[in-house]
Amino acid sequence: MQVKVFANLRDICGGVTIEVLPDGDRVMDVLDKMCEMFPEIQEEIFTEEKKLKPFVHVYINGRNIVHDQELETIVKGSDQFALFPPVAGG
Known part of the structure; x- marks a missing residue:
C-alpha cells in the first residue's frame, strides 16, 4: 500500500510516498508497520x-x-492513504 506523508513526516520517512506492507487490513496495522519501518514516527503520531x-x-x-471506524477502519491496497501530522504556522 502506498502512503502519502506530509510536513515533517516526509523527512522521517525519506519522501512523500512510501510503500508499506502491513500485517493486517486496518489503518492501525498500516501505522504499526510504519512505526516498525520508521521508529521516529511513533512519537510524532501516537500518544x-x-x-x-x-x-x-x-x-x-x-x-x-x-x-x-477511526483506527479500526479497513483499508485495501488500492486505497489512497494520507497521513498528516500536526502542523503549526501562520
Whole structure:
C-alpha cells in the first residue's frame, strides 16, 4: 500500500510516498508497520495510549477516518492513504 506523508513526516520517512506492507487490513496495522519501518514516527503520531495525537489526521480516499471506524477502519491496497501530522504556522 502506498502512503502519502506530509510536513515533517516526509523527512522521517525519506519522501512523500512510501510503500508499506502491513500485517493486517486496518489503518492501525498500516501505522504499526510504519512505526516498525520508521521508529521516529511513533512519537510524532501516537500518544502513550496508542491513540492518534490531537490534530494528526488520516485520510482514506479523501475521507477522514474519524468519520468511519477511526483506527479500526479497513483499508485495501488500492486505497489512497494520507497521513498528516500536526502542523503549526501562520
